[in-house]
Amino acid sequence: MKDKVGAPATDSSDNGVNRRDFLKVGATAAAVAGASSVGMAESASAAAYNPKKFAGTTVKILLVDGERDQEGIKDKISYIQKTHGIKVEVTALALGAQLEKIQSVLRASTSEYDIIDNLGFTVSGVVGGGLFTKLNDYIANKELTAPTYNYPADFPAGQLDYTSRYDVANNKFGGKDVYLIPGIHSGSVIMFYRKDLLSAAGIPVPKSWDDYIDAARKLNTGGVSGTTMIAANDVSLILVDWYARFASMGGKLMSGTPGAKNYKPNLNGSTAVRAVQHMIDCAEVSPKGVGSFGFTESVDAFSRGDVALMLCWSTIAGSAFNPETSKVASKIGAVQIPGDANTTGRPIRGGWGLGIPKNLPKKRKDAAWMVMQYITSASFDKYQMDNYQTDPNRRSTYADAALNKKFPYLKVAGQAMENAKMLDVALIPECFELVGEAAREFNLAIIGSQTAKQACANAQASWEKILKRAGHLA
Structure with a gap:
């Protein structure tokens, strides 16, 4: 009480x-x-x-x-x-x-x-x-x-x-x-999924990112989108969806240290590009307008029963298990995020x-x-x-x-x-400025204004400029 x-x-x-x-x-x-x-x-x-x-x-x-x-x-x-x-x-x-x-x-x-x-x-x-x-x-x-x-x-x-x-x-x-x-x-970030839809389609719970996009494509039918994500120009695009993919694909975000003035991002490497491309692919089987979705829109769509798979902050999306706020509370499950075979799903x-x-x-x-x-x-x-x-x-x-x-x-x-x-980059006070720059570029890729490779190259250049201005990169 x-x-x-x-x-x-x-x-x-x-x-x-x-x-x-x-x-x-x-x-x-x-x-x-x-x-x-x-x-x-x-x-x-x-x-x-x-x-x-x-x-x-x-x-x-x-x-x-x-x-x-x-x-x-x-x-x-x-x-x-x-x-x-x-x-x-x-x-x-x-x-x-x-x-x-x-x-x-x-x-x-x-x-x-x-x-x-x-x-x-x-x-x-x-x-x-x-x-x-x-x-x-x-x-x-x-x-x-x-x-x-x-x-x-x-x-x-x-x-x-x-x-x-x-x-x-x-x-x-x-x-x-x-x-x-x-x-x-x-x-932290976990994966939410519709138990009933996966079971009916005979699809196991995704354990790798290839499994995830395959399942999303197969479940994208009958008025239900295969997945949703935070794809808006929003910091959580990076913190939830992109970083979850990047880190559990084996990506290493930074090299060097701020003190040594050699703190350099790895945003234009193959893993960073792959993580953005995975989000672009997921956008094709997401609800219409996903390019403007923050976590509220994603959780609302999932809780209405409009979506089969979703990554989200557990503290935000936990409400999907509440029958007072979710139409699918009894039909959903949660697991650790997917990861490549040689890594483990390690969220932010x-x-x-x-x-x-x-x-x-x-x-x-x-x-x-x-x-x-x-x-x-x-x-x-x-x-x-x-x-x-x-x-x-x-x-x-x-x-x-x-x-x-x-x-x-x-x-x-x-x-x-x-x-x-x-x-x-939480090590430095410029953390959110950096995250914001990457979110802007990756959002443009998801909505089709540039390629994943272009987005990563632009984010890399922006980060290097900020890090040099702050004295973390010579």
């Missing part, structure tokens, strides 16, 4: 500023990097845990809109007030608007928000720029952290080295210093990390940690997944028997999380 909302919460689509419009922002994370230097977290105490230590305070949270992250927190506002004595206010903005807001509040003298959710692909800019509070002392503080919190053991190791731990001194992911806690959701690592801005007074940081600890707890993680099907952050949620019975894809999503690979 959901708690009654007991305090104001604000949601905004910001008049259409969405993931696609976010491409116009370019290297927003790069603009944040270097805005201030990192500082030490506050000292730990050996006193007993006191959940109401900061009663009477208000904590403001900034999230992304459109991914259902705010819903569980809004449900639990009255619970947080009752348990911790803290009033919570939630603002959720579309991705582009959220990123711009993060820039402004982290560069202000004092942050407007106490807790900010950060997309993993932007961590190198905002955390690497020293703009968030180190959390190690909070986690170790027995007065401020519940004994059941179970960090880091209950989190996938790869996720901790992506949306939690960061080595600011050497500007790289991982290390011992904690700046974020994975949340509100993590997730996604997810978000919650952090406390450095530019806050100590009392606000302390109260923020009390709330952040709850909204990244095992109990809240399970609640959010159960009610809104956002991908969990904790291993215990992925393994929960009742949730797996209710949502059969959950175990598959958990396996994908353990196996997922961080996008190579």
Whole structure:
């Protein structure tokens, strides 16, 4: 049963500023990097845990809109007030608007928000720029952290080295210093399919990319499209559909390192071209207008029963298993993405990390940690997944028997999380600018304006120009 909302919460689509419009922002994370230097977290105490230590305070949270992250927190506002004595206010903005807001509040003298959710692909800019509070002392503080919190053991190791731990001194992911806690959701990419259609046609679940396109062509009949994909000029064209193909075809995106100034893309090689061509081939057996599809359009088409096969973020498409929102909930299955015979389907690592801005007074940081600890707890993680099907952050949620019975894809999503690979260019603040350039070129190929080879050559040239401008490539 959901708690009654007991305090104001604000949601905004910001008049259409969405993931696609976010491409116009370019290297927003790069603009944040270097805005201030990192500082030490506050000292730990050996006193007993006191959940109401900061009663009477208000904590403001900034999230992304459109991914259902705010819903569980809004449900639990009255619970947080009752348990911790803290009033919570939630603002959720579309991705582009959220990123711009993060820039402004982290560069202000004092942050407007106490807790900010950060997309993993932007961590190198905002955390690497020293703009968030180190959390190690909070986690170790027995007065401020519940004994059941179970960090880091209950989190996938790869996720901790992506949306939690960061080595600011050497500007790289991982290390011992904690700046974020994975949340509100993590997730990777898996394959969704119509069990009934494959069975009726006598087609096995695709295990390779050749299997995938063959199955899509055979199933493209009777008013059902063989597949769908994110083919719009949208960052998820790269992050979901292209990179899933490229990496599991054995592709290596980058060579060299940014520090050595020899960080060079491999976008014009045969594997990159093959991955784009596979998407062009899939477009021929996709719904009309797939060249303008983002993940919302793809998931909606799949949930209506219009599509047989689909790759998508599991945290987005998990709703297809919900009979209240999907006409095919009882007819679908989920597996790991396909891969070539000499590789394994290794999807991209996604997810978000919650952090406390450095530019806050100590009392606000302390109260923020009390709330952040709850909204990244095992109990809240399970609640959010159960009610809104956002991908969990904790291993215990992925393994929960009742949730797996209710949502059969959950175990598959958990396996994908353990196996997922961080996008190579997430190492640098220009990550999304690069992804946006490639998405634009590959979209033009999918809609027939250029060949796969031309698209890859153009993307290669754009990436090299950006990397040279940023000093990562001589």
